[in-house]
Amino acid sequence: MTTNREQRAKQDVGQKVHRHAEAARSDATNGTYRAGFACFVGRPNAGKSTLTNAIIGQKIAITSSKPQTTRHVIRGILHREDAQLVLVDTPGLHRPRTLLGERLNDLVREVWSEVDVIGVCFPADEPVGRGDRFISAEMAELKATVLAVVTKVDLVSPQRLAEHLLAVSKLYAFAEIVPVSAVSGHQVSHLVDVMIKYLPESPQLYPDDVLTDEPEQMLIAELIREAALEGVRDELPHSIAVLVEEMMVEGALTKIYADLYVERDSQKSIVIGARGARLKEVGSQARREIEQLLGGKVYLDLHVRVAKEWQRDPRQLRKLGF
Structure with missing residues (x-):
């Protein structure tokens, strides 16, 4: 049963959200140009990459229902007349079980120390837990403005x-709390206003036509990995890595040769599937996404290779870009 005190507390939170919304709209119209870096953090599968894509308006980060999908730092740039918001998509902070996991956590903390605004994501459909409290406590030593972003509302x-x-x-003295839904678009534009309000005054950092500063080959490798994850998410969600070995343009056709790496021979059989059916589906799905990214026809050649225990092998991690 909800007490009167709890009801008043909920009303207070709602009123704060409304007041901050009005302040953000006012600040966005005062003629000041702002530019800077922001990132979303949170435990795995909190909706960070989906929200990043929704704000940028184009797919720059791969998504999956499985935690720990994001492995690289990817920057997406939102251009407005009054501001330039550079969103840095990061892996989810987690308890590492491999050398790869340790390196991903180090990457997250490095980004935290460099951005101007941090949005800590809390999925509305899951209770606040130990991981949320741990991440909120980690914010105390940072110079960035820290927002709470309640996702999946x-x-x-x-x-x-x-x-x-x-x-x-109750977790932390957040500068503001913003409830959003990346899927429905609810309050996404308001979240952008709030984040921009806390960016420093600055000239723009990237040219108007740049949506991401990541190399095309990395984005292509991520799209291939996303397609592969969708096919084998239950069997081996974390054991797949992708490396684009060669990419060439011949007339109107872009030829891409890429290798999918797994850790064991049994995993190779799973990715390939019966008579190559699963790998063929991965190629078809990835090719459609890559053609949308590049804006032209693509020939995609995929091979599956075994790199024994690559998540724990420093040499293999370097080869695969970690």
């Missing part, structure tokens, strides 16, 4: 959302 009732906002507000 389209999946819960207004009552459940109010309870979640209250629970999040």
Whole structure:
């Protein structure tokens, strides 16, 4: 049963969210140009990459229902007349079980120390847990402005959302709390206004036509890995890596040769599938995404290779870009 005190607390959180929304809209119209870096952090599968794509308006980060999908830092640039917001997509902070996991966590903390704004993501459909409290505590030593972003609000009732906002507000002295849904678009533009408000005054950092500063080959490798993950998410979600070996343009056709790496021979059989059916589906799905990225026809040649225990092998990790 909800007490009167809890009801008043929920109302206070809601009023703060509304007041911050009004302040953000006012600040966005005062003629000041701002530019800087921001990132979303949170435990794995909190909706960080999906939200990044929704804000940029184009797919720059791969997504999956499986945690620890993101492995690289990818920057997406949002251009507005009054600002330039550079969103840095990072892996989810997690308890590492391999050398790869340790390196990914180091990467996350390095990004935290360099950005201007951090949005800590809390999925509304999951209770606040130990991982959320741990990440919130990690924010105390950082110079960045720290926001709380309650994601996936389209999946819960207004009552459940109010309870979640209250629970999040108790974790840390967040500058603001913003509930959003990347899927429905609810309050995504408002979140952008809030993040921009806390960026420094600055000239733009990237040319107007740049949406990401990542090499095409890395983006292509990630799209291939995303397609592979969708096919084998239950069997081996973390054991797949992709390396684009060669890429060439011949007239209107881009030829791409890439290798998918797994850790054991049994995993290779899973990725390839019966008579190559699963690998063929991975290639078809990845090719469609790559053609959308490049804006032209693509020939994609995929091979599956075994790199024994690559997640724990420093030499193999270097080869695969970690």
